[in-house]
Amino acid sequence: MRRLEELSDHELAAAYQQDDRSAPHLRANFVSSLDGAVEIDGQSKALSSDSDSRVFSMVRRLADVVLVGAGTIRDEGYNPLRLAAPAREWRTAQGLPENPTLAIVSSRLELSPVNPVFQSAVRPVVVTHHASPPDRREALGEVADLLVLGEAEVDLKALVDELAARGMPQILCEGGPHLLGALTEADLVDELCLALAPLLAGPGSGRITAGAATTLTRRMKLQTTLAAEDDYLFFRYVREA
Numbered sequence: 001m002r003r004l005e006e007l008s009d010h011e012l013a014a015a016y017q018q019d020d021r022s023a024p025h026l027r028a029n030f031v032s033s034l035d036g037a038v039e040i041d042g043q044s045k046a047l048s049s050d051s052d053s054r055v056f057s058m059v060r061r062l063a064d065v066v067l068v069g070a071g072t073i074r075d076e077g078y079n080p081l082r083l084a085a086p087a088r089e090w091r092t093a094q095g096l097p098e099n100p101t102l103a104i105v106s107s108r109l110e111l112s113p114v115n116p117v118f119q120s121a122v123r124p125v126v127v128t129h130h131a132s133p134p135d136r137r138e139a140l141g142e143v144a145d146l147l148v149l150g151e152a153e154v155d156l157k158a159l160v161d162e163l164a165a166r167g168m169p170q171i172l173c174e175g176g177p178h179l180l181g182a183l184t185e186a187d188l189v190d191e192l193c194l195a196l197a198p199l200l201a202g203p204g205s206g207r208i209t210a211g212a213a214t215t216l217t218r219r220m221k222l223q224t225t226l227a228a229e230d231d232y233l234f235f236r237y238v239r240e241a
Contacts, residue, residue: 004051004228012058013090015224016193016236024164026067027191028173028180029059030208037201038177038208043076047197051228059193061087063100063172065125065163069179070106073117076175081120101168103127104144105154105179109136118143129154156186181211184218191238192220198231 007015018025031047032038040046048056060066066081081102083091088098099121104111109132118124126140129150137146147162149155163171173183183189194208220237227233 001225001227004054004226004232004234007226009058009086009090012055013062015226016055016059016062018062018170021170024160024169024171025190026160026171026173026183026188027059027063027193028183028189029056029193029195030175030180031195031197032208033197033199033201033205035200035202036207037199037205039205040199040201044175045076047195047199047201049197049228049230049232051230051232051234052195052197055193055195055226055234057084057087059172060100061090062170064096064168064170065101065103065172067103067105067171067173067179069176070104070109070111071178072174072176073104073111073115078117080116080118081122081124083121097122100172101125103147103159103163105156105159107132107153109133109140111136111140113139113143127154127159154182156183156188160188177206177208177210181209184209185211185214185216187216187218189218189239191223191236194235194237196233196235 031044031052033047038044083099091098101122102120103125105127107129109128124144125147126144127147127149129152130148131152149158173179219240221240223238224236
């Protein structure tokens, strides 16, 4: 098993990089406790560590667009999406925009236009459906580009296709559990990066996925395993052909 601390940033990027960046690819990145908790006291940040932050930042560096549910924006207190200088320099050298785009999925559009997340380096995209409140669409249209896909719920397949058509085929889902559940149900998850925190959270917390029960299963193949000095483990699973 490879040690995270022994990898340079270049080697870590290579461990998570897609061979063909032009092909649409949806990667989900989550952290979980040993007993399956997705958060402690309502926030996933309580499960993180320096090693998890390093992998999290590297996976973000590789993305064209970061996909997040509106509930996660509210609950986690998301900061504006702006990468650090080394990441921006790396992306520029790879012929990529300095920063990925933030895309927020929301049915009810319960987001304030003055939320700091709308001060991201790239103008965010808000994704909703035709039944969402028109007045909230109008308000959020002042601070973000709107994508209206689907009649009564967001058409996630159409979203993946639209992002690819806009030159953003490398999609990173950062949560929350309901968004991951919906993406899984739609069979759109190509990869899961899972950080396993060496903690027992006890009962009460949900899993990294949520939503209505489904009979769909998708076999995944272990691609990479990394171990860190703080006893965190990092697994990269990809969709089997």
